[in-house]
Amino acid sequence: MTAVVVSELAALSRRRAIAAADAEALRRSDAVKTAVLHAVSHDLRSPLTAIRAASGGLESSALELDDEDRAALLETIRLETARLERLIANLLDLSRLEAGAARPSPELWSVDELVSRALDTLGADTDRVRVRFVGETPPVRVDAAQLERALANVLENALGLSSPADPVEVTVSASAGEVLVRTDDRGPGLPEEDLERIFEPFEQGPGSRRGTGLGLAIARGFAEANGCRLWAEPRPGSGASFVLALPAAPARTRVEA
Incomplete structure (x- = not known):
């Protein structure tokens, strides 16, 4: 009888440990999803706004731009595009790592x-x-x-x-x-x-x-x-x-x- 009770208690302890691990994994997953939404809503918007403003300046007929002004606006577009590329690459890498899909080829x-x-x-x-x-x-x-x-x-x-x-x-x-x-x-x-x-x-x-x-x-x-x-x-x-x-x-x- 004692052995049965001990076995059931051990099984219950294991189930609780698994449930706690699952709850922690779910919490981390929810935290990552929330942070990704923040990145998409804020961090993607910032470089897009800069690119839109710079490209608008280049297209505007109301602005008289010299070569230096145009070069500065083009550099803004280049830098903000690179920033977007890094952010998107990081989001994709994080997704692969969280899913366990980042298998190396050594x-x-x-x-x-x-x-x-x-x-x-x-x-x-x-x-x-x-x-x-x-x-x-x-x-x-x-x-x-x-x-x-x-x-x-x-x-x-x-x-x-x-x-x-x-x-x-x-x-x-x-x-x-x-x-x-x-x-x-x-x-x-x-x-x-x-x-x-x-x-x-x-x-x-x-x-x-x-x-x-x-x-x-x-x-x-x-x-x-x-x-x-x-x-x-x-x-x-x-x-x-x-x-x-x-x-x-x-x-x-x-x-x-």
Whole structure:
């Protein structure tokens, strides 16, 4: 009799744990849907308004525009279009990650190639990033497109937290079977309680001047999908550090590189 009671209590405990997990998953799903609606209603509208105003200025016969004015309006359209593209790409990436559909296609890559690919996506901001390699680093086996996106999002976050006059510093090194890519910004820093919260979708750190709070959530999602780790650390003095740890490829597979 006692064994039956214990078994029923254990089964009840398991059912409650499953129900609690399902409720938490539903809560997170609802929170993401609410945030996506906010992004669509606000963050999409802002660049669209700027594009509409700039294109209207170019079309208006009532305005006398010189070449410099036209170039400025065209640059506004270009920048706001790029902003829209990033937002839409982030929303699609978040949707894939939430659905568990972001399956990586790993191949052998050197980390300097991945860093270079990520830098290429930054446009003019590339000049604000200083990269330093410490010693030799082994190759890694990852999905290059996903890790490029993860690195680019971390860099975008650092650039948004730092003033235009301050560089973002990236240090690449090998440590205990991993390759570490450390990104240091010159922003206001992160309090201890925000070191994990910052990776939640639509969360932004203090002082952020760009983005919707999707970049770091997507970066961690792609990192973990590839067996990597991404975390934040407070930085002595000012700013914060974001560390991406990529497992080194097994030695027997490196002949493919």
